[in-house]
Amino acid sequence: MENRKKTVLIVDDTKTNIDILLNLLSEKYDIVVALDGESALETVEENSVDLVLLDIMMPNIDGYEVCRRLKSNEKTLDIPVIFLTARDDEDSIEKAYKTGAIDYIRKPFKPIELLARINTQLRAKELIEHLNFISSYDEMTGICNRRKFFEISEKKFAQNRDGMYAVMIDIDNFKNINDNYGHPIGDMVIRLVAKTIASFVPEDAVFGRLGGEEFCIVCNYSSLSCVVENIEKIRESIEKLEIVSDSGESIKFTISEGVAKVSDEIKNLDELLKYADKALYEAKGLGRNRVVFR
Ligand SMILES: [Mg+2]
Numbered sequence: 001m002e003n004r005k006k007t008v009l010i011v012d013d014t015k016t017n018i019d020i021l022l023n024l025l026s027e028k029y030d031i032v033v034a035l036d037g038e039s040a041l042e043t044v045e046e047n048s049v050d051l052v053l054l055d056i057m058m059p060n061i062d063g064y065e066v067c068r069r070l071k072s073n074e075k076t077l078d079i080p081v082i083f084l085t086a087r088d089d090e091d092s093i094e095k096a097y098k099t100g101a102i103d104y105i106r107k108p109f110k111p112i113e114l115l116a117r118i119n120t121q122l123r124a125k126e127l128i129e130h131l132n133f134i135s136s137y138d139e140m141t142g143i144c145n146r147r148k149f150f151e152i153s154e155k156k157f158a159q160n161r162d163g164m165y166a167v168m169i170d171i172d173n174f175k176n177i178n179d180n181y182g183h184p185i186g187d188m189v190i191r192l193v194a195k196t197i198a199s200f201v202p203e204d205a206v207f208g209r210l211g212g213e214e215f216c217i218v219c220n221y222s223s224l225s226c227v228v229e230n231i232e233k234i235r236e237s238i239e240k241l242e243i244v245s246d247s248g249e250s251i252k253f254t255i256s257e258g259v260a261k262v263s264d265e266i267k268n269l270d271e272l273l274k275y276a277d278k279a280l281y282e283a284k285g286l287g288r289n290r291v292v293f294r
Pocket residue numbers: 012013014055056057058
């Protein structure tokens with residue numbers, strides 16, 4: 001897990017409170033400060049903030065409103081908010097948790113307790129981010145795993161299916177590579193193929209490893225020629241690659257690709273992928289190392 005210094009945003013309209021917190025926290029964390037609600041929201045937009053320490057009583061936008069807005073913005077809703085306030089009545093505490101606070105600490109606070117509670121929330125956030133990452137990305141190649149691939153491309157299909165293409169890609173005779181040269185070489189081939197394909201995939205496309213030696217691209221291309229050009233280039237580039245084994249042997253490998261375009265009869269992403277899969281099998285049947293369009 002990453003070891004960069006975490007950034008804590010202190011939001012308080014009282015300068016002396018800020019000074020106390022700066023003294024306590026600035027050695028361990030990068031600190032940004034906001035003296036009112038508006039600038040707190042701006043600061044969160046402009047900086048990568050890991051945690052917010054939030055006062056309640058402030059002029060204009062109070063702490064509750066700041067928290068509510070942070071939690072209703074997709075970009076900031078995962079940032080833990082700890083209220084730090086002199087208010088200690090139950091209503092205030094309840095309201096803080098209801099607006100999305102993760103913790104509530106009363107002023108005057110005990111420094112050790114504040115530090116421990118900040119640290120707990122930062123650790124929890126880091127673990128959640130790590131779990132999100134490993135549940136979404138393929139460990140071997142770093143590209144989307146099957147789950148993430150379907151999540152994004154189904155959303156894409158629902159938003160705008162016009163001119164959508166699916167490209168199903170499979171490494172030819174991959175079992176032979178593993179059998180003849182061993183799994184470490186097989187893994188190298190998978191990584192190299194993923195990296196090569198990724199270099200051709202436009203930013204707005206979805207590219208994932210569906211399993212084993214199978215990959216898929218889903219994209220909205222403006223013209224068929226654009227697809228043909230890129231798909232052929234991917235195949236050619238991989239054909240030119242080479243891995244040299246420990247014994248000095250040159251290992252070559254190829255891919256087959258099946259391309260399908262969305263049409264009126266295709267109702268969902270699964271159907272589009274099925275057509276691309278059929279095209280891929282045709283490519284295999286025709287002798288591999290080729291592209292088939294449907
Ligand atoms: Mg205040």
